[in-house]
Amino acid sequence: MSDTPNTTEHRYDAxxxxxxxxxxxxANTPDxxxxxxxxxxxxHIHSFAKEVKLTSEEWAFAMNFLEQTGQWCSPGRNEFMIFSDxxxxxxxxxxQDYPRSQHATxxxxxxxxLLENAPEFAMGEDISAGAAGTPMYAQGQILDMHGQPVAHAVIDVWHSDDRGLYDVQDGIxxxxxxxxxxxxxxxxxxxxFWSVLPVDYPVPQDGTAIQMLQATTGRSWRPAHLHxxxxxxxxxxxxxxxxxxxSxxxxxxxxxxxxxxxxxxxxPQTPGQAPDGKRMDRDFFTLDYNFIMTDALA
Amino acid sequence: MSDTPNTTEHRYDAxxxxxxxxxxxxANTPDxxxxxxxxxxxxHIHSFAKEVKLTSEEWAFAMNFLEQTGQWCSPGRNEFMIFSDxxxxxxxxxxQDYPRSQHATxxxxxxxxLLENAPEFAMGEDISAGAAGTPMYAQGQILDMHGQPVAHAVIDVWHSDDRGLYDVQDGIxxxxxxxxxxxxxxxxxxxxFWSVLPVDYPVPQDGTAIQMLQATTGRSWRPAHLHxxxxxxxxxxxxxxxxxxxSxxxxxxxxxxxxxxxxxxxxPQTPGQAPDGKRMDRDFFTLDYNFIMTDALA
Structure with a gap:
């Protein structure tokens, strides 16, 4: 065995x-x-590890699990976000981040x-691009806090088809x-816009987040929604x-x-004239929803 | 705007x-x-986010950073471990995990x-397999808490060459x-065993952990060591x-x-006879170190 003088700047073996x-x-971080x-x-990380008396085996499992989680990421899918969610x-x-205006959405x-650079459509067009599902017509208005229409608002919309899948999960x-x-x-x-009715769907079935949910809350479903x-x-x-x-x-x-x-x-609507005048020969759905934005400085 | 009755099981918008x-x-997790x-x-995650009033921009940066970290992982390199370290x-x-015996290593x-299934060598062989560096001869004994030699102990050893690189960082x-x-x-x-002298080296220069260290402690070097x-x-x-x-x-x-x-x-040793009797025609180093293990039940 070697001699063991205390040569280090700090002893931190306790x-x-x-x-x-x-x-x-x-504490020397400049910013x-x-x-x-x-x-x-x-x-907080140290408090957690001390509170639960984290073991080396559990730590090793976590390191492996994080590495696996990284391997499930791809363009349009961030598996870490699913854990955060x-x-x-x-x-x-x-x-806590958004100042809450009483009437704002x-x-x-x-x-x-979410993907940046989604395809651009004109108002009233069908954005489904062949997605499977029951036709849906959505409309509304973008308003500011003072009730005035917001011109030049850029709206990204994305949602599941009637199998509960997004394009990024199915061959985009x-x-x-x-x-x-x-x-x-x-x-x-x-x-x-026209599209198809979104449906309830579970968290992606092939990643690590679903493994965590199955072992913990047992709840992996999301209610049907448009983003x-x-x-x-x-x-x-x-x-x-x-x-x-x-839902x-x-x-x-x-x-x-x-x-x-x-x-x-x-x-739900029966076959006939849609709100935009289009003749529908099958059942469809309509949605009316107005969004109220918040002043950037509010 | 739609009607907004409180239909959810819990209100958690506050x-x-x-x-x-x-x-x-x-709390329903079975195990x-x-x-x-x-x-x-x-x-603890929520306490952290509340304490620092984490913003959406910071959260998005973190999600992207975690995804990038996952992309730096490969067999023999877990970038998340470097963050944990x-x-x-x-x-x-x-x-906190290891019971500390007063005399144990x-x-x-x-x-x-670390890689599982490292190549097996007989005692006294050269394990460097061509790694660049000054020759080093290491020897010692594996002992138990009672001072008795430990037979059938399986020793994994791995270390850097004189460029500060491991095999997994350089074309394994x-x-x-x-x-x-x-x-x-x-x-x-x-x-x-014979090998080459390890040297001080910095955390891998191509991943995300080095980015964090450069922005925070500014300290990215490790002292020379054998694992x-x-x-x-x-x-x-x-x-x-x-x-x-x-170091x-x-x-x-x-x-x-x-x-x-x-x-x-x-x-440091000058040319001449090594501890195992080998004639060395160049400078080399020797290391003597005994390891004391702890009873599995201790």
Whole structure:
């Protein structure tokens, strides 16, 4: 055995000294906000490990699980976001981050399937691009906090088909995007599009997040919804869903995204004239929903 | 706007209710230990996000950073482990997990580069497999807590070459492993091998962990060391390093792995006869270090 003089700057082989030593090191982080984030993160990670007396076997499992999670990521799917959603972190962040105006549309989580550069459509067009499902006509208006229409609002909309799948889960590389679009409002702030009715679906069945949910809450379903991201000059970006009131899973959303104000009626319609004048020879659904944005400076 | 009756099981659109709602959901986790881990993890993740008032932009950065981290993982390299090491979590876990016997060799973190099924060598052989560096002869004995030699101890050893690189960082697929071996002790518990002297090296320069370290502590170097994992019947597995007392980075190990008892003399030798009788026509180093294992039941 070698001699063992105490040559190190700090002794941190005692459990209660490790956290102090790590915090002291990161206290030199130059950027103040990054320093604040790192010190709090270290404090809470260490508190967690100490509170549960994390074992080496559990640590090794976690390291392997994180590596596997990384391998499930692909363009349009971030598996880490599903964990963040399923652990309530996403809704916590959204809720504390947005200044809440009394009448503004409530935000909800973005989810793992947003893609930038979605295909552009004109108002009233069919954005389904062949997605399977019952036709749905959605319309409404983008308004500001003062009730005025928001012109030049860029609306991203994306949603599942009637199998509960998104384009990124089913061959977007070969087939191209479907049930995904970007629309831009005119002076009246109005939007409208045809697509297919979204349905309830479970968290992706092939990744690591579903493994966690099956072993814990046992709840992996999301209620049927449309995703919206709305961006406009002078307005705070709004990311939200509109949920179908007929969903059986409104009370048990796997990712805690439901808010009562975001539940709307997707109304069944029999064959006949649609709101835009189109003649429909089969059943379809209609949705009317207005969005109220918040001033960027509010 | 649709009507907004409160149809959900729980209202959790108020910030202070979100954590309660998430904890209530995970309280149904069937396995008691997993339940304990998840509830503590959720509590601490939420406390962190609330304490720093995590913004959506910071959350999105983190999700992207985690995805990138996953993409740096490969066989023999787990980038998440480097984060765990750099944030002190690994040493915290190791320290609280191992029962400390007064005389036993101290454990330290495993690091991201361990491979199972390392090539087997006989005692005294050269394990460097062509790695660049100054020759080094290491020897010692594996002992139990009662001072008796441990027979049939399986020793994994792995270390850097004189560029500070491991085989997994430099073409292991083409060249095969180098400076990596598995040795098994006989009845005398003794081990010995030739290899090359390890050197100080920084955390891998091409991943995400180095980005974090550069932005925070500014310390990314590890002191020169050999990795050992020793497994034997009736003994608790021992994972540790032996550090070179001549390293300039003993006081600032990027991953908090140094312990005074693990610092040893890698002794410079001039050309002549080596401890095993081999004639050396160039300078070399010798290391003598005994390991004391802990009873599996201790």
């Amino acid at each position: 459990l209660h000294l490790i956290t102090d030593e790590v915090l002291a090191r990161y 103040p906000r990054l320093r604040e984030l790192m010190l709090s993160l270290i404090k 399923a652990l309530g972190l996403s809704m916590l962040t959204v809720t 409530e935000p909800t989580l973005v989810g793992p399937f 590389e070969e087939k191209g995007p479907w049930a995904r679009a970007q629309l831009t409002t005119g002076a009246d702030g109005r939007y409208s 919206f991201r709305i961006q406009a000059p002078g307005q705070r970006p709004l990311i939200t869903h509109i949920f179908d009131r007929n 059986k899973n409104l009370d048990s959303d796997a990712v805690f995204g439901v808010r009562p104000s975001l539940i709307a009626d997707f109304k | 910030l202070h209710l979100i954590t309660d709602e998430v904890l209530a959901r995970y 008691p230990r997993l339940r304990e881990l998840m509830l503590s993890l959720i509590k 750099a944030l002190g979590l690994s040493m915290l876990t190791v320290t 101290e454990p330290t973190l495993v690091g991201p580069f 697929e083409e060249k095969g492993p180098w400076a990596r071996a598995q040795l098994t002790t006989g009845a005398d518990g003794r081990y010995s 050992f994992r020793i497994q034997a019947p009736g003994q608790r597995p021992l994972i540790t390093h032996i550090f070179d007392r001549n 300039k980075n003993l006081d600032s190990d990027a991953v908090f792995g140094v312990r005074p008892s693990l610092i040893a003399d890698f002794k």
